[in-house]
Amino acid sequence: MIQLDARDKAILLELQQESRLSYAEMGSRVGLSPAAVHDRVKKLERKGVIRAYKIQVDPEALGLKLTAFVAIRLDNNFTGREIQPGLEQFHQIEEVHSIAGENDLLLKVRTSDTKALEALIYRIKAVPGIARITSTIVLSTALEGRPLVPGESDESIELR
Template sequence: MRAARGTGRHEDGDKAIDAVDQHLIELLRANGRASYAELARQVGLSSPAVHERVGKLEAAGVITGYRAVIEPSSVGLDVTALVGVIESDSVDDTGLEAAMREVSGIEDCWRVAGSEGYVLKVRVADIPALESTVNALNRIRGVARTRTTVVLSTKWEGRHG
């Protein structure tokens, strides 16, 4: 994404995002349930104009969805861990990623640079469930080994702006 000279807009191919769009994105990241009327008040446009802009952001793939953010412990997910996956020398990334996607408890997967090829965020009920998840990962073809770091406390998560 680059700034279009003198326009205050960022361009990414045929997608152009100006300061109002950016403000709408920030507001929706903070509260995906905000009404068009509330968004309109905050950005200084009419509700129909905001509705149109949000629709364009969705159609362009800038806004990809809306979801509920939950407190993990309220649904019995009391253990969070980051699991680094070290791949074997001859690994099929597509097959490995598909297999990891099927393992219960994995919330997020990042392809990373460094000694590990992937870092996974795992959320499970307890330590035995974490052990089960790690064991399942280690059985996947292409995984040489894993390195697990248990999160002691979360200071913030999903930070916006």
């Protein structure tokens, strides 16, 4: 784990919330000069803490009104890495996670409607190595894409 001081953590939180901030604006928010912010951001990029800068697009604005999670159980002779190339062909798949439990992979997919989801599922089923698929349709999303809080351990989170 990379050691981050309070200012590095503040910079990371600010960038996650608004990555287009100028170094001057960021500096005023975290109490540093623009040059000091620039140096810290470049250091965080070199160390791999900051991997990329991205935009967040509204899926509904693109006609992708349906979000679903698709759980995949693999044939015993296959691994997630072996079928990954087969999944990469589907632009509707937003995320692929290797998971523990009854299933092996969990996909987050976005489609226009249930008919498009059904068609996608049938196409995914044709990928060699997939034994079973189950899906769950998302009704609403309360939290998504939240900023990561640097250095916060599980012990400091209180669940109620």
